[in-house]
Amino acid sequence: MYLTASGATAGGGKTISLQTDGNGSADYEIGGLENEAYIVIAAASGVILVYDQQTEWAEGTPVDLSGGSAGDISFDFGALEMHTLSGTLSGLADENTRVRVYVWDEASWVTGSETVLGNQTFSVELPAGNYKLGVSAEGYAEAYHSDTNAMVYDRPDATPISLDEDADMGTLSLSQGYSISGTVQDSAGALLAGISVEVYSENGVCANWVSDSSGAYEIAGLPNGEYTVIASNDEGMYENQVEIASADLMLDIALGVILRGSVSDAAFTMVKLFEAENGDFVAEAPVEDGAYIFPGLELGDYAVVAVTESGVEKALSVSITDIENMMDFN
Known part of the structure; x- marks a missing residue:
């Protein structure tokens, strides 16, 4: 278990670790703080409580130390209403593959996880909140739960899960990618x-x-x-x-060396590269999002030619002397 006193306005603070007794309780004291207001946070098993019994920083009650020591600042994890987020994994070829299912709440920092082997059920206990769920397994694409119950592969695309009662996410299928x-x-x-x-x-x-x-x-x-x-x-x-x-x-x-640049005229869709000395063709690169790139080149002089689909060309000369080089078509 960890406790943190963080300055509510000026920043700074202190974190201490605690060892609970057989009843899961611990007394604490955080010394050496300034005479100002602090947000006090307790964290245990991925669950975070902000004084006074809140799970989000913005809802915490500042503890005012302007008059010296504060009174009894207690946290009761046992009083939290906990819910279970569960589901079943599928798509794993090897039943001995270790799979980590992890859940996070971006607003409150509450996290939870469970590691299982193969296509098994998982269960994570959490307080009420809005969570996102991810699944990680070696050899498989890291995936996140979406509101269609299909897995997506970009973390920002994960859909929040409103957990105000036990929730079964059904079957989550992984892809080896x-x-x-x-x-x-x-x-x-x-x-x-x-x-x-x-x-x-x-x-x-x-x-x-x-x-x-x-x-x-x-x-x-x-x-x-x-x-x-x-x-x-x-x-x-x-x-x-x-x-x-x-x-x-x-x-x-x-x-090798890289030549990259921007192309301001959207009519140019391709950039071609030629050796300056003999005019030999070297490579071509598409213009994507107004930019092009040639990797793996050698040092030397080149002609860089932007080309439209109708064959209109615009040529520039470049001398490549560094590992990374820029040439823009403005």
């Missing part, structure tokens, strides 16, 4: 070990993997969607946009 795999190499084609490959969705880091001794990596458990893949070392970097569409994706990563 898909993988991005391949090798990591330098600009000369040598395989690289120990390179961290990170995969981001639009809402943050999804997963990462360090390439093994043969330069191979594999990031599994990804749902359908668009991702940014990033890898780097001291000599080069890689960044690219990819899409998973109901299939595993093979992606070999060549670390």
Whole structure:
């Protein structure tokens, strides 16, 4: 159990830990505080109480220490009305897979979780409130409960569950998702070990993997969607946009330099890259959300050409001298 006294207006405060006795009780004293008002919080087993017997910070009663020590500030977890949030997991191929079901309330910080093996039922006891539910298992896409009883894969899409009585969420089906795999190499084609490959969705880091001794990596458990893949070392970097569409994706990563930029005219839908010296074609990249990117390049001089669907072109010259370079079409 933890207790925290946090300054109600000026910030600051102090946290202490407590060991309860055989009856689940503990006496406490938080010293060394300033003569000001504090919000006092007690936390035990994922449940948070704010003095006086509230579960949300905004509803807490400040404790005024302007006159010195406060009186008896008590918390009674036993007086909370608790409810059970339960359900059944499905879709797991191995009944020995460890699955963590976790629940959180963004307003009150109350959390709860249970770990089960395989396709079993779960049960989490919580005070009344509005909660969101997530499920995490190795090799499976991290998933969140939605109001359609289908699982979604972006945390912000999770739907609050109003818990004012026991609630059975029914069957929650997990998907193994898909993988991005391949090798990591330098600009000369040598395989690289120990390179961290990170995969981001639009809402943050999804997963990462360090390439093994043969330069191979594999990031599994990804749902359908668009991702940014990033890898780097001291000599080069890689960044690219990819899409998973109901299939595993093979992606070999060549670390080098990056050329990126913006395209202000929406008529330009493609950017092509040519070597400046001999005009040889190097690569092409689509313009997405007004931007383009060329990963894995070598240092040198290039011609960058923006192209419309009707074939109108706009060309710029760029000299690539750093690991990351910018060239905008304004």
